[in-house]
Amino acid sequence: MPEFETIRSIIDRKQPLFDDIAHQIWNLAELRFEEKESSKLLSSVLEQEGFEVDYNVAGLSTAFTASYGSGSPVVSFLGEFDALSQLSQKPSISYQDPVFEGESGHGCGHHLLGTGALASAVAVRHYLDKHQLPGTVRFYGCPGEEGGSGKAFMAREGVFDDIDTAITWHPGSYNSLFAFESLANYQVSFRFKGKASHAAASPHLGRSALDAVELMNVGVNYLREHMIDEARVHYAIVNSGGLSPNVVQAEAEVLYLIRAPELSQVNALYKRVQDIAKGAALMTETTFDIHFEKGCSNYVRNHVLEEQMTAAFQAVPAVSYTDEERSYAKAIQASITEEERTGFFKDIEDMLPDDQKNLLDTMKNKDLLEDVIPTTTKKGKNIGSTDVGDVSWIAPTVQCFTTCFTAGTPFHTWQMVTQGASTAAYKGMKQASLVMADTAIRLFESPELISKAKEEHQSKLAGKSYICPIPKGVSPSYVR
Numbered sequence: 438m439p440e441f442e443t444i445r446s447i448i449d450r451k452q453p454l455f456d457d458i459a460h461q462i463w464n465l466a467e468l469r470f471e472e473k474e475s476s477k478l479l480s481s482v483l484e485q486e487g488f489e490v491d492y493n494v495a496g497l498s499t500a501f502t503a504s505y506g507s508g509s510p511v512v513s514f515l516g517e518f519d520a521l522s523q524l525s526q527k528p529s530i531s532y533q534d535p536v537f538e539g540e541s542g543h544g545c546g547h548h549l550l551g552t553g554a555l556a557s558a559v560a561v562r563h564y565l566d567k568h569q570l571p572g573t574v575r576f577y578g579c580p581g582e583e584g585g586s587g588k589a590f591m592a593r594e595g596v597f598d599d600i601d602t603a604i605t606w607h608p609g610s611y612n613s614l615f616a617f618e619s620l621a622n623y624q625v626s627f628r629f630k631g632k633a634s635h636a637a638a639s640p641h642l643g644r645s646a647l648d649a650v651e652l653m654n655v656g657v658n659y660l661r662e663h664m665i666d667e668a669r670v671h672y673a674i675v676n677s678g679g680l681s682p683n684v685v686q687a688e689a690e691v692l693y694l695i696r697a698p699e700l701s702q703v704n705a706l707y708k709r710v711q712d713i714a715k716g717a718a719l720m721t722e723t724t725f726d727i728h729f730e731k732g733c734s735n736y737v738r739n740h741v742l743e744e745q746m747t748a749a750f751q752a753v754p755a756v757s758y759t760d761e762e763r764s765y766a767k768a769i770q771a772s773i774t775e776e777e778r779t780g781f782f783k784d785i786e787d788m789l790p791d792d793q794k795n796l797l798d799t800m801k802n803k804d805l806l807e808d809v810i811p812t813t814t815k816k817g818k819n820i821g822s823t824d825v826g827d828v829s830w831i832a833p834t835v836q837c838f839t840t841c842f843t844a845g846t847p848f849h850t851w852q853m854v855t856q857g858a859s860t861a862a863y864k865g866m867k868q869a870s871l872v873m874a875d876t877a878i879r880l881f882e883s884p885e886l887i888s889k890a891k892e893e894h895q896s897k898l899a900g901k902s903y904i905c906p907i908p909k910g911v912s913p914s915y916v917r
């Protein structure tokens with residue numbers, strides 16, 4: 438069993454630095470694959486801690502790895518640090534107010550995610566030294582999770598091939614294992630070309646690419662009734678062909694995100710969406726080409742590792758909040774709708790084991806949930822997609838959520854951005870660091886757990902092996 442006090446004292450000593458790094462990344466709010474400064478901040482801490490750092494990993498300028506120690510086992514932590522566009526927001530307030538209108542913000546807490554995972558790697562590095570434990574601890578600086586699937590690009594180049602396990606977390610509004618599967622997806626754009634013309638004088642000579650986009654979307658909307666319930670297809674018109682209604686739009690582009698529980702199902706849907714695009718082109722006498730942006734795999738859970746993380750959660754004391762933190766959480770609650778809050782607690786109810794549903798009664802009165810929510814091995818609800826899925830196909834992977842935000846805070850909102858800079862969020866980050874470090878040390882101390890986790894992994898994959906959903910030759914796409 439890990440000496441929890443050792444882990445805690447390492448992290449305690451360095452926590453002011455970690456909080457400062459997270460806060461700087463929050464301020465930078467760099468978008469996918471452009472996280473130059475954020476990546477540098479994290480890698481420089483690891484360099485100072487004696488890790489060997491590789492930059493430009495997999496040809497991505499903001500991806501890096503940092504390793505400490507040698508030989509096996511190789512226990513890794515995954516850290517993200519990208520922000521979301523259009524979510525600029527002032528810190529620690531309870532109303533929407535951007536710092537700079539239209540700029541980016543950390544609406545998914547990745548400033549905490551990357552820094553919290555880094556703190557675990559640092560703690561484990563010192564712990565290994567102190568206890569003379571063999572093996573390698575590695576931190577993966579993973580850019581572009583949002584709409585970029587940076588980890589899938591890294592996986593395509595074999596960057597994760599020698600790891601034994603991967604550990605990560607995600608900031609959230611409760612403490613628990615990440616007890617969900619996630620959806621595999623493809624992100625693909627369809628660029629239609631038509632012919633410009635004067636829309637009043639010679640409309641008969643024009644062929645509208647925008648019409649093609651609209652017809653394609655209508656076609657896909659009819660497809661929805663005839664696809665599996667768990668699938669999701671969304672689109673954004675990223676080029677509507679211009680701002681003049683009196684010019685027939687000669688070009689237009691629509692970006693699709695196609696999701697399903699398995700990549701094979703995504704692929705089948707993708708073929709049907711392509712047929713719809715062909716139909717739209719035929720109807721409008723336009724042409725189109727396809728630009729494959731990225732894809733990611735579904736997340737494979739590992740219960741052997743989850744058991745260790747559950748034990749780690751029990752070793753870490755519950756966070757206590759100040760009156761000020763509680764009243765801030767309450768103030769944010771005022772901006773969260775009844776439906777959002779009800780849905781949030783319904784999700785927790787679904788997650789709880791049948792004989793522990795009563796835990797919900799006390800939680801329902803709270804804004805900041807310090808409780809650890811027990812989970813089961815049953816399939817959780819659909820939470821979207823994550824490129825952690827790709828890593829989970831390569832090696833046994835485990836993740837948790839910790840409470841960083843008030844109950845019911847929806848992801849990708851100004852509420853998440855503003856709370857991301859609050860002291861309660863940093864407490865959640867620290868709790869995650871402690872849980873992840875404790876989990877990792879359990880694996881270093883009992884490598885047979887890794888063998889068991891690998892057996893489970895092999896049996897879950899049932900003979901299949903990882904195939905990167907992103908074809909060779911596709912390069913990462915930036916936010917437009």
Ligand SMILES: Nc1ccc(C(=O)N[C@@H](CCC(=O)O)C(=O)O)cc1
Nearest residue numbers: 582583584585586607733821822823
């Ligand atoms: N623990 C989480 C992991 C991922 C997400 C999330 O929102 N992911 C994006 C990723 C989309 C993508 O694959 O590009 C999504 O599902 O829309 C949310 C919580």
